[in-house]
Every structure is written in C-alpha cells, then in structure tokens.
Amino acid sequence: MTDRRILSWTPAAVVFDCDGTLMDTEIHWQDARVRVLDEYGSTPAPTFAERAKGLHYTECGRLMATEAGRPELAAEMTGKLLAHFVDLVTGAPVTMPGACELVADAATFAPLAVASNCPREVVESCLGTAGLRSHFAHIVVPDDEIRPKPQPDVYLTAARLCGADPAETLAVEDSHVGILAAQRAGLRVLGVGPRPGESTLELVDLWVRSLAEPEVRDWAGARIPAQASG
Known part of the structure; x- marks a missing residue:
C-alpha cells in the first residue's frame, strides 16, 4: 500500500541501495549477463532480466548456469559475470537522476548507509567515482555472516550501524x-x-519514478537544518 504520510516523516537514518537506485548500473549487469550466456551458447529467456534483477551476483551466476542448462558451471559463470560487470561499470559509471542531490540533502539531517548485494569493492568504486562516498558512514554487503537480499540482514545491519x-x-x-x-x-x-x-507496490510506503521528483526534493529540502542551508 502506498502511504503518502511518509512525506511528513523524518527518518533517524537513511539506507540506500546502490545498483539501480544511486547508480545506473542495471544496464551493465544486463550486458554482463548476456556476454556470459553468449559465451556458453545460451540466449536468455524474455523473463530472465526481471528474474535476475536485484539478486546477489552469486545467485545470479547460479541462475545463469541453470538457464544455460549447465548448473555444474555456476561458480565459473559467476566469476565471469563479475569480471565483465566490473569492466563495464568502471568504464562508464552513471548516477541515477536526483541521487546526488538527495544524498547530499539527506546527509545533513540523518546518518546514511548503503546496503547492497554487490561486492564491496564495486560499491566503493562506484560511489567514489560519483563523488558520493564521503556521505556514507557505512557500506554493508553480504559476507559469511550477513545474508544477501531478499534476506533482511544487510538492512538490519545498516540500521544498527547508524544507531x-x-x-x-x-x-x-x-x-x-x-x-x-x-x-x-x-x-x-x-x-x-x-x-x-x-x-511490489504493496511492500512500499511510497513509489516515485525518480529521486529527482519534486515531492522527493521538497521532502528532503524541508529537513535540511538551517545552519546547513545558510
């Protein structure tokens, strides 16, 4: 259910996803997946991109191996997927519309973190290239103890680290x-x-087409402390 009352609320912390939210990297993931599948002579089904979106890259590697009919090659395909993605994203990092402005504004009134399914080095590189890294106190990615999305671990950890x-x-x-x-x-x-x-809509408080939407900009701008806006 969409509840516009969120626009009158001030959070104690803000946690951003990276891929597709702060950085326009989904096209790079798509291209990397197609490259890998092509190397194994497989063409992804029309629904593949949507099924793969947001998955941890190791889960995506397993999905690709299954899609190609070669489940035993999941680890190999995962390695190639990550290598292709890193090559693509470091060559052409692009921020999503409104992302830089929202991050800068939100950092004036709340601690910020990133919770991502991407490897830490990829997140660090993207944020650094975009000039956003200094705004984030914490970057949380899956590891041996933190499970990837859709499990709640990265968000629970990010909120805790932000206090x-x-x-x-x-x-x-x-x-x-x-x-x-x-x-x-x-x-x-x-x-x-x-x-x-x-x-998906049933799970969110509010959906917007872009972080550059006036209602998002107005919401963040209204919460900037006077000393920060002066």
Whole structure:
C-alpha cells in the first residue's frame, strides 16, 4: 500500500541501495549477463532480466548456469559475470537522476548507509567515482555472516550501524528483491523507478519514478537544518 504520510516523516537514518537506485548500473549487469550466456551458447529467456534483477551476483551466476542448462558451471559463470560487470561499470559509471542531490540533502539531517548485494569493492568504486562516498558512514554487503537480499540482514545491519531502530529508518530501493529485504527488516521503504507490479507496490510506503521528483526534493529540502542551508 502506498502511504503518502511518509512525506511528513523524518527518518533517524537513511539506507540506500546502490545498483539501480544511486547508480545506473542495471544496464551493465544486463550486458554482463548476456556476454556470459553468449559465451556458453545460451540466449536468455524474455523473463530472465526481471528474474535476475536485484539478486546477489552469486545467485545470479547460479541462475545463469541453470538457464544455460549447465548448473555444474555456476561458480565459473559467476566469476565471469563479475569480471565483465566490473569492466563495464568502471568504464562508464552513471548516477541515477536526483541521487546526488538527495544524498547530499539527506546527509545533513540523518546518518546514511548503503546496503547492497554487490561486492564491496564495486560499491566503493562506484560511489567514489560519483563523488558520493564521503556521505556514507557505512557500506554493508553480504559476507559469511550477513545474508544477501531478499534476506533482511544487510538492512538490519545498516540500521544498527547508524544507531537507528529499523522502524525509524528509511530504505531507498528499486528492486523487488531489495524492497522485500527492507520490508522484512522492518524499515519504511521509498521505492523508485518505473512503476512495478502490485506485489511490489504493496511492500512500499511510497513509489516515485525518480529521486529527482519534486515531492522527493521538497521532502528532503524541508529537513535540511538551517545552519546547513545558510
């Protein structure tokens, strides 16, 4: 259910997804997946891109191996996927519309973190190239103890590191997998991107097409402390 009352609320912390939310990297993931599948003589089904969106890259590697009919090559295909993606994204990093402005504004009134399914070095590189890294106190990615989205671990950890109760923390997300993780962690959710299906809309507090939407800009701008805006 979409509840516009979120626009009158000030979160204790804000946690951003990276891929597709802060950085326009989904096209790079798509290209990397196609490259790998092509190397194994496989053409992805029309529904493949949507099924793969937001998955941890190791899960995506397993999905690709299954799609290619070669499940035993999951680890090999995962390695190639990551290598292709890193090559593509470091060559052409692009921020999503409104992302830089929202991050800069939000950093004046709340601690910020990134919760991503990407490897840490990829997130660090993207944020650094975009000039956003200094705004984030914490970057949380899956490891041996933190499970990837759609499990809630990255969001629970990010809220804790920011010193905020999950219920008082805002997640900014673009994928169903990430939104499900944030919702399971008890965060309120701002969804962004092309309007999704109802099953995704039911999980968010508000959906906007872009972080550059006037209502998002006005919401953040109204919360900037006077000394920061002067």
